[in-house]
Amino acid sequence: MTLSPFRAAVAAAALIVVTPAAYAKGDAPVAEADLAQHIRVLASDAFEGRGPGTEGEDRTIAYIVGEWAKAGLQAVPGSDTPWLQPVPFVETQTTGGSARFKVAGQPFAIGDDGIIVTGSEASVALADTPLVFVGYGVDAAGRVNADVAGKVAVMLFDTPPFGDKLPRYRERRQMLADAGAAGVLIVAPDAMPWNEIRESLGAKTVRMGSAPAGPKISGYIAPAALDAMLAKAGQSGEALRAAAGAGDYRGALLPATGDFTATAAVRNFASNNIVAKLPGAKPDGKAVLFLGHWDHLGICRPEGAADRICNGAVDNASGIAVLIEVAKRLAAGPRSDRDIYFLATTSEEKGLLGARWFADHPVVPLSDITVALNIDTIAISPRGTPVATIGRGKPAYDAMVRNVATSLGRTIDSDGEADAFVQRQDGWALGAKGVTSLMVGGSFSDMKLLEAFLGSDYHRPADEFSDKVPLGGAAEDADLHVALGRAFADTKRWPGTAD
Numbered sequence: 001m002t003l004s005p006f007r008a009a010v011a012a013a014a015l016i017v018v019t020p021a022a023y024a025k026g027d028a029p030v031a032e033a034d035l036a037q038h039i040r041v042l043a044s045d046a047f048e049g050r051g052p053g054t055e056g057e058d059r060t061i062a063y064i065v066g067e068w069a070k071a072g073l074q075a076v077p078g079s080d081t082p083w084l085q086p087v088p089f090v091e092t093q094t095t096g097g098s099a100r101f102k103v104a105g106q107p108f109a110i111g112d113d114g115i116i117v118t119g120s121e122a123s124v125a126l127a128d129t130p131l132v133f134v135g136y137g138v139d140a141a142g143r144v145n146a147d148v149a150g151k152v153a154v155m156l157f158d159t160p161p162f163g164d165k166l167p168r169y170r171e172r173r174q175m176l177a178d179a180g181a182a183g184v185l186i187v188a189p190d191a192m193p194w195n196e197i198r199e200s201l202g203a204k205t206v207r208m209g210s211a212p213a214g215p216k217i218s219g220y221i222a223p224a225a226l227d228a229m230l231a232k233a234g235q236s237g238e239a240l241r242a243a244a245g246a247g248d249y250r251g252a253l254l255p256a257t258g259d260f261t262a263t264a265a266v267r268n269f270a271s272n273n274i275v276a277k278l279p280g281a282k283p284d285g286k287a288v289l290f291l292g293h294w295d296h297l298g299i300c301r302p303e304g305a306a307d308r309i310c311n312g313a314v315d316n317a318s319g320i321a322v323l324i325e326v327a328k329r330l331a332a333g334p335r336s337d338r339d340i341y342f343l344a345t346t347s348e349e350k351g352l353l354g355a356r357w358f359a360d361h362p363v364v365p366l367s368d369i370t371v372a373l374n375i376d377t378i379a380i381s382p383r384g385t386p387v388a389t390i391g392r393g394k395p396a397y398d399a400m401v402r403n404v405a406t407s408l409g410r411t412i413d414s415d416g417e418a419d420a421f422v423q424r425q426d427g428w429a430l431g432a433k434g435v436t437s438l439m440v441g442g443s444f445s446d447m448k449l450l451e452a453f454l455g456s457d458y459h460r461p462a463d464e465f466s467d468k469v470p471l472g473g474a475a476e477d478a479d480l481h482v483a484l485g486r487a488f489a490d491t492k493r494w495p496g497t498a499d
Helices: 005-014 032-042 045-050 055-071 169-178 194-202 223-232 237-243 313-332 353-360 395-407 417-424 427-431 447-454 472-488
Strands: 084-103 106-108 115-119 123-135 152-156 183-187 204-208 217-221 252-278 287-293 339-345 369-374 388-390 437-441
Touching (some): 032 055, 032 472, 045 055, 084 115, 084 353, 115 194, 223 252, 287 313, 313 339, 353 427, 395 437, 417 427
Parallel strands (some): 123 152, 369 437
Antiparallel strands (some): 084 106
């Protein structure tokens, strides 16, 4: 059988035998040039934005496996696909959609600037379907708050103002579908431009092959369009939204029905997480896990656009560059007591899907992972930026991070601003399964710099590698992760379990 260039590259990497020379004294600092070399490759146009299920994925896997193999890491024993953990996906791209409404039995028109409809199957049609306003879709206990069976639920996008750690809008939408909703229309927030919503829904969506398909009909309705529909029936949208702010809100059946149609192109494919192991010198049944997502948005602009590729230099070629250099330092220096695993996840951009798959199908028992350290969007801040922690709150872990950081001359940022990102990164998928997951470094400490990136190059073709990408803070954070890896993998410094 002839191997594809991708498979051949992975096979060749697996045969590399490396005996790393220990550094003369301690771990060699990670240089900005070390990171630049990796980012320049991973964010190049040749990798086509590292879209899952594309040739860009093949090139990305070959590069990461090659670098980890040269560093001395090993494929996880017993895997049917060494270095790789296949993840089955279903990709859907909307090709058309329409919605027609009746209010109190009379036709009510909403233009394209007020409603966008997509479907989860190749062809979907719903006729004369009741609409029910569900507020945030859940009550203060996180349970579906209304009878939605056979109806189209109209749900607010924003985070519920009640309860603690309630699900985000995607999860709430799925919960409504699981409760029998035929469709879910999200009330678009005022701060979200309509053209960006339309562009987002026109893009390809991906879900795990094992996951439920979601509601047959999904979409967005503009607040003004909903208010006009309610006014037609003598109701107030403002009053409904105010009522929905209560944690015991139970929804309201609207005096409206809708006819919906949607068509889509559907494709089944497999992508891959990449998993490697650095065996410990004195394993005790506990392990440290480093992770970061390798994927980005791929070819993200239509034919004819000046630049069609979202290269993802900062998000997250920078994180993968750090993972590679951390692996090199830990493998080349004195071998740590515990096993250390490295995980490069797929499809983080589609909802942490690769991390969720790993959490459901771990190659190492989750109970054995004493800490997971996620690295994402790390090339944001300069050297000397204080260290913030996403996922803080466990005293022993917080103390370890503080002690390691201060030993390197770093200061701690404890203002809590980074907490807002806890559900927006791969560690959340593992944390939901009980694994202590931390995201440590300067990128989420300087909110002005982070917000400047999120408001400009983020998820756009402009996220390319150049001299303007700040690598000083990323290099400093890489050194921090080497030190954290050594600390958490040391059976004397860290017992393996802590509250």
